[in-house]
Amino acid sequence: MTKHVAVIGSGVMGHGIAQVYALAGFSVSLYDLQEELLQKARASIEKSLSLLEHEGVITEQDKSAALERIVLTTDLPQAVADADVITEAVPEVIELKWQLFAELEQYAKPEAIIASNTSTFSIARLIEKAQSPHRFIITHFFNPAQLVPLVEIVRHEKTAEEVVAATVGLMKRIGKAPVLLKKDMPGFIANRLQAALMREAFHLLAEGVADAEEIDTVMKEGIGFRWAFVGPIETADFGGLDTWKRVMDNLAPELDQSTTAPAIIAERVEKGELGTKTGTGIYSYEHISVAEKLHARDEQFIRLAKLKKSGGN
Ligand SMILES: NC(=O)c1ccc[n+]([C@@H]2O[C@H](COP(=O)([O-])OP(=O)(O)OC[C@H]3O[C@@H](n4cnc5c(N)ncnc54)[C@H](O)[C@@H]3O)[C@@H](O)[C@H]2O)c1
Incomplete structure (x- = not known):
């Protein structure tokens, strides 16, 4: 059962994804390269949670509990050490993603799911250099990730069935509307x-x-x-x-x-x-x-x- 999530990259998408998981009750490690970027992400999350509170969707307690569940870090091994699910939202540059995946495979628990928020790369391309392709999957959130319900899920034939089922279940648990693609297609559906x-x-x-x-x-x-x-x-x-x-x-x-x-x-x-x-x-x-x-x-x-x-x- 997923308890701890790591989100890698705290930019436009990463901070929203971290917010969704934290609000759903998961403890979240939010990683980025610089402390300054993380502080900016935290401020955006706080602002978004305040708006949700203002609109009566969550309470003041929900907001503070969600914020408390998010740990900011610039230490990658520490960010992913306990994670059951890792979502990467780093820039759309394939070499950057491959480099990150190699590090994640090194530092994460062997059973941790590695999910990519890529908008354009096929899952086949993403896992080209992976040592453990069975645990890779795409969860494509829509901007703003904290508000738009859709998450497109793309699997590879090497992705383990348990990983696919767990990911679909997880997206439902965090209140999203997942759509699992039957084929790996550039640009997915949306x-x-x-x-x-x-x-x-x-x-x-x-x-x-x-x-x-x-x-x-x-x-x-x-x-x-x-x-x-x-x-x-x-x-x-x-x-x-x-x-x-x-x-x-x-x-x-x-x-x-x-x-x-x-x-x-x-x-x-x-x-x-x-x-x-x-x-x-x-x-x-x-x-x-x-x-x-x-x-x-x-x-x-x-x-x-x-x-x-x-x-x-
Ligand atoms: N922006 C969108 O509307 C949108 C929508 C859906 C999917 N996506 C996808 O989500 C991913 C992230 O996009 P974004 O718009 O959030 O980008 P962004 O540039 O806003 O954020 C990326 C973050 O990753 C950090 N980063 C850079 N290199 C890193 C590394 N090696 N390790 C860890 N963090 C690193 C950056 O400091 C930055 O904070 C991309 O794959 C993109 O295609 C974007």
Whole structure:
């Protein structure tokens, strides 16, 4: 039975994953390279827990107990020594992950599960150099990991059945909605669906069909409004497959077929306009508080999660 979890990397994803485990009652070691990064992660966790408390999802005691369960450390052997499950959320660089896995195999208990939060590497690639491939698995959390219910789980044929079953059970125990893929596929399910939609959104923008705000409104007020409760395949059934056959036959040839990132994104990247992190992306963030925007986003996500919980899926 899992009691102790180690999370390696305390950045955008790692701190949220640590928060989820701690709130679910597990003792968590959160590791990063520098103390300063860990302090920043702890402050983010505290802020997020405060918001959950403010929204009535957890109590003040839940918040302080969760914080007490998280131990910050820059000592890798110490972080993983007692861990039953180790989740890595270090940058998406394969050599970095391989190097880390070699260290984890050296320092962790032989029975500890090693889970990766990779968004793009296949499990086959991740375990290429592993000495104990049977204990490797992907648990792909969605940003913000502490709020979005989905976790995609990807196994390899060498992953032990007990590891797969334990991981699915663990994700349910921490309140997540796990989906176990039947195949190892680049981008898994969620990022493939998202990339297909992004490609078309930027195509519409480039074609001047609407401005960015209007395209985002179509998503938020139309498609996205439905999709929190009705998936695309259900949508096809509800609309009628005869109708959807005509829609797809007529529209599929019209859709963007590009095989590289949209030119608008590439041009902005070239100029160093990376979005909220630089103050300008497609929109400008120079005169608004990104922190306030993220706070408002998280508040809405918490309310949506409550709504989904109260009404089922
Ligand atoms: N950001 C997202 O939206 C998102 C969503 C899903 C999955 N992911 C995946 O999660 C992983 C982490 O992404 P992120 O966005 O949290 O990155 P990030 O850059 O925000 O955080 C990575 C953290 O790992 C630390 N780190 C770097 N090298 C390390 C090492 N050798 N050992 C331990 N820690 C190290 C860094 O100091 C940093 O704090 C990546 O594999 C990424 O593809 C990201």
